[in-house]
């Protein structure tokens with residue numbers, strides 16, 4: 422069987438396998454290390470496949486995902502291992518699915534996302550003058566790309582109110598990411614493949630913006 426390389430019509434099983442593969446790739450980049458970070462995808466019937474919390478992300482297997490109803494965050498089907506708990510990203514990922522039609526969301530704990538948030542002016546970060554901006558849907562390399570930057574909270578789910586607020590703001594209409602100060606980033610796409618591309622592109626943009634500020 423050939424593994425898919427780009428499709429918006431993957432089966433639930435293919436999506437589970439791809440999410441595991443992405444966690445391994447992102448772990449190797451230092452974006453989901455120390456059990457931090459997270460990921461979700463969606464099933465063909467619009468339910469969310471959510472990774473578990475508090476586990477080594479690079480070792481997650483396809484049966485370890487929870488099936489969640491993104492309308493209210495309720496668990497439709499638990500992970501096969503009863504010792505696993507759903508990610509605290511549940512309410513944030515659900516908000517991105519509801520408000521932005523996201524088909525997949527990545528939560529990164531990359532150092533570059535923390536350092537990029539430090540460069541925010543007020544509650545937003547401007548990214549400009551980089552060819553890689555074209556990797557974000559509907560963005561060109563001449564645009565000044567504005568990302569929301571929100572304030573960290575003791576527990577991840579407590580970020581949800583801030584996330585829901587910025588997702589509705591017109592000035593962030595082209596943003597496919599939210600930075601969380603001192604913490605990381607949420608990055609999404611209309612399907613798992615676009616979320617992968619956006620995750621790679623935004624990390625380049627974070628790294629470039631931080632490096633330029635220091636030069």
Ligand SMILES: [Zn+2]
Nearest residue numbers: 457458577605
């Ligand atoms: Zn986190």
